Amino acid sequence: MHSQIPQNACPLTPPDDPEIQAWVRLAHGYHQIARRLEQALDEHSLSLAQFEVLARVHFDSGMTQSELASRLLVSKGNICGLLDRMTAADLVQRQTDSEDRRVNRLSLTKGGKDLLAITLPVHLSIIKEMMSVLSPPELGALHTSLEKLSPEAAC
Amino acid sequence: MHSQIPQNACPLTPPDDPEIQAWVRLAHGYHQIARRLEQALDEHSLSLAQFEVLARVHFDSGMTQSELASRLLVSKGNICGLLDRMTAADLVQRQTDSEDRRVNRLSLTKGGKDLLAITLPVHLSIIKEMMSVLSPPELGALHTSLEKLSPEAAC
DNA sequence: TATTGTTATACTCTATAACTATA
DNA sequence: TATAGTTATAGAGTATAACAATA
Numbered sequence: 473m474h475s476q477i478p479q480n481a482c483p484l485t486p487p488d489d490p491e492i493q494a495w496v497r498l499a500h501g502y503h504q505i506a507r508r509l510e511q512a513l514d515e516h517s518l519s520l521a522q523f524e525v526l527a528r529v530h531f532d533s534g535m536t537q538s539e540l541a542s543r544l545l546v547s548k549g550n551i552c553g554l555l556d557r558m559t560a561a562d563l564v565q566r567q568t569d570s571e572d573r574r575v576n577r578l579s580l581t582k583g584g585k586d587l588l589a590i591t592l593p594v595h596l597s598i599i600k601e602m603m604s605v606l607s608p609p610e611l612g613a614l615h616t617s618l619e620k621l622s623p624e625a626a627c
Numbered sequence: 628m629h630s631q632i633p634q635n636a637c638p639l640t641p642p643d644d645p646e647i648q649a650w651v652r653l654a655h656g657y658h659q660i661a662r663r664l665e666q667a668l669d670e671h672s673l674s675l676a677q678f679e680v681l682a683r684v685h686f687d688s689g690m691t692q693s694e695l696a697s698r699l700l701v702s703k704g705n706i707c708g709l710l711d712r713m714t715a716a717d718l719v720q721r722q723t724d725s726e727d728r729r730v731n732r733l734s735l736t737k738g739g740k741d742l743l744a745i746t747l748p749v750h751l752s753i754i755k756e757m758m759s760v761l762s763p764p765e766l767g768a769l770h771t772s773l774e775k776l777s778p779e780a781a782c
Numbered sequence: 783t784a785t786t787g788t789t790a791t792a793c794t795c796t797a798t799a800a801c802t803a804t805a
Numbered sequence: 806t807a808t809a810g811t812t813a814t815a816g817a818g819t820a821t822a823a824c825a826a827t828a
Contacts, residue, residue: 486686487751490766491758495660497773502657503700504777505650514797519817531641537787545658550819552788557817566787574786574827596642602776603646610772611645617769618652620760622659669820674794693809705796707811712794721810729804729809 505602512594516587521546522563523595525554526588529564529578536575537566563587660757667749671742676701677718678750680709681743684719684733691730692721718742 487493510520518526524544529535535543541551555578558564563584569575580588603611642648665675673681679699684690690698696706710733713719718739724730735743761769 487747489751489755490763490770491755492751494758494761494766494770494773495754497770497777498653498657499661500700501773501776502653506654507700510796521818538785545655545662546818547820548787549789549821553818556788572786572828576787592642596644596647599650600644600646603649605775606772608645610768610775611649613765613768614772615645615649615652617761617765618649618656620765621656621757622652665819676795691809701795702797703810704798704812708795711811727805727809731810 505599508598508602509595512598513591516591517561518587518591521554522558523591525551525558526563526580526584527592530580530585530588533579534577536569536577540578558584660754663753663757664750667753668746671746672716673742673746676709677713678746680706680713681718681735681739682747685735685740685743688734689732691724691732695733713739 506520509523513520513523521544525540528540528543532539537551537555538548541548544551555564555566559566561583562581565579565581566576567579569577606614661675664678668675668678676699680695683695683698687694692706692710693703696703699706710719710721714721716738717736720734720736721731722734724732758766
């Protein structure tokens with residue numbers, strides 16, 4: 473036998489499947505961009521999660537807390553806490569639905585809209601900058617692949 | 628469905644740039660897979676961050692805390708806390724470097740190796756399952772694009 | 783009974799800054 | 806002085822489960 477590599481020293485080898493490699497890159501790319509976005513938002517005492525609520529509620533005004541939770545892939549208790557902090561900061565409003573009094577309809581306050589107007593352009597420019605290493609066709613292919621990965625995500 | 632509110636009442640329109648769309652998908656895809664992985668790891672009282680430490684230290688045994696921090700894109704204080712919890716759980720060891728006594732060399736304990744051996748296969752199969760909606764060429768393209776996005780990420 | 787949202791609890795993650803030990 | 810790691814602090818995010826109000 474001429475096994476040159478001591479196998480039993482390390483039973484687990486780094487996975488080289490393309491799916492796993494893609495996941496590792498996906499996670500790394502996500503964190504890299506997310507950290508950068510968080511840094512920029514920090515100036516306004518806004519977390520990335522809160523920014524996402526801000527943008528989502530703005531672009532989908534009148535949505536319910538449950539809808540928001542499923543859109544952001546978090547629990548309803550989590551959304552409730554997020555909204556507590558954001559209403560305290562006068563960024564978001566809850567309004568009881570007149571037809572179903574269990575439901576809260578969400579919308580931004582003036583302060584929330586103003587803050588979004590300030591932060592969104594910076595946010596977008598950071599994303600564009602970090603994505604600019606990709607050519608338009610690559611960007612298109614990336615989008616198509618990720619679309620398959622989570623079809624229900626809308627912008 | 629519900630929101631019959633005219634969008635154009637708002638000055639800010641949803642961004643349709645391909646870079647932004649790609650980011651939205653990227654974030655959603657990441658969270659979707661991450662939640663699923665966390666769920667599976669929860670059974671072993673392991674967080675995703677801790678699992679990543681486990682795998683990274685295993686595949687790169689002897690690495691320092693600084694190296695680990697930069698690899699996982701977190702602060703050194705954060706790594707320190709993570710390792711505190713993981714050494715308390717007897718998963719990881721710190722060993723002072725004999726040549727530079729400021730440095731800690733990291734390695735897995737028997738318990739850490741065993742836990743990785745149990746959790747890694749499940750982890751990988753979840754990733755494969757969720758990535759299986761992509762064809763091999765798509766997977767290749769995704770990997771290539773993400774590689775450009777964060778060139779320094781290794782396996 | 784089922785659903786929406788709230789509350790209570792208990793973690794982990796994360797960053798920053800000041801600190802210690804070593805180089 | 807500079808670097809590796811630690812500690813202290815602080816806050817946010819997250820989930821779960823039990824609960825209230827409404828349907």
